Amino acid sequence: MNDTTKTVPISGRISQDDYEFLMQQSFGGKVTASEKLRFVASFFRQYHEHFGTYAEGVEELNRIGEPARKNLRQLEMKQKVHSDLIDMAAHLLPQAIAYLASRQDPPADKEELPYLLETEEKLLSILLRVIEQTLRLGLTREAPTYNPRLLDDKLETISELVGLISERDHSPNP
Template sequence: MPSSVAGEGGFPDFHCCWRFLRITKLCRRTRRGSGIPSSPLIFHSKIDVRLQTSYDVLQRDMASLNTPLSVRLSDEDTSFLAKLEVDGALTASDKIRGLIRQARQRAEPVENFSAALVISHEQLAAAVRAVRIIEQDLDRHSDVTVGLMTAAEELLALALAAPRPGSASGADDLVRHEARLVDCAARMTDQLLRWAVTPTAPAYEPAVISRRLAELSDLMKLVSAALAAR
């Protein structure tokens, strides 16, 4: 049986309405205990500060949500949505709004590296969290794994912040973008080489780096010879 999760039949979102009524009830109950008239809904005392903030935020949020949308999902999709983590959202309606926001971020050009870093962090957060949970459960840790995943987050952010067509300084933008990508990759390589200085790296498998770099030793010798010949 399909499930309706947001704005069914054009009615306001149930969770938003419930929160609104609950905050209103708490505000009036608080003022009755303080001898303050409960109507109209005006905030008077310091004890209402947090309720005032919640009330104002909720009023603003509800005012911006003026387009009802009905969505029907299968039981399987509803179960998936219930388990999905989206920006800390708890209700299906909030999660769907979060998913739409994320989709809009991916579709629109990324304005700067800061915005790109937010997107890359969101993309990799679940994977990083899963690794750390397993590490905690098994009482093991790998600086190599966590370090490379962190570097991958930065590299992805740089890639997302690529220059866009139509820029007047397109050629210069490409040069700067390329240099930033190379710098990031070089830092990753530098870290790998530092881990390889000792026979055992801070990894789940201590020989994982030294073994792999040994396979590249001939190539590194050729690179060193080429640099010396210049």
């Protein structure tokens, strides 16, 4: 926070657990509860101001997920395993969430249907990529996942649904 920024005094109470949590956090040299509370309020404001676009949302979600991905990569290295499923989910799911979060400001009334149609189509595109990549994992006898048999018997329903859709699309119209 810029030291020349005008401040406004506030007063309030927080739970003992929240206070202890706040005081245990290291916020770039902030020591007092007031300094830390100012930092948290500033961070929260910036978070909401900068999460508005799709690209910023993907970046923020990737930043949030990075510690977990790092832990998983370290464990994979230690155990000498890898999961394409984890990689795919970590890459595509933040895209879907960021796109949805970036759709916060609906247009004027006359443009609502195109806005809804565009939102639906973009989310479908991302979800179809998830489905397609998941199906690709099931192409070989052993999936490139921690458990090579992970997809056994889990893709049968999807396969059946795709077959039914194919039959419907190739049957003569009544």
